[in-house]
Amino acid sequence: MIKMWTIAAILLAAAAIAILxxxxxxxxxxxxxxxIVCCLLMLGTFLSIAQSxxxxLxxxxxxxxxxxxxxxxxxLALLQ
Structure with missing residues (x-):
């Protein structure tokens, strides 16, 4: 249940960034x-969800x- 709320918060933050x-x-x-912004935002969102x-990773x-x-x-071999 907690994971669902975490994922929802991540998606909400990503949507807010996209809207801004x-x-x-x-x-x-x-x-x-x-x-570039879209690719990085999607990558960050996917990695955040995977980590949650x-x-x-x-x-x-x-x-x-x-x-x-x-x-x-x-x-190191040269220095010895």
């Missing part, structure tokens, strides 16, 4: 910004570690 931001972007004919449902730091760990090992 989208009309001004459309009035100024800023279509690229409109697309206690789903396992990937940690960005794990990807950064995976990418830079071989470089780090190479530098």
């Amino acid at each position: 931001e989208i009309p001004s972007l459309m009035k100024k004919r800023q279509y690229k910004e409109f697309v 449902l206690h789903m396992k 990937p940690n960005p730091l794990d990807f950064i570690t995976f990418v830079f760990q071989p470089f780090s090992k190479f530098i």
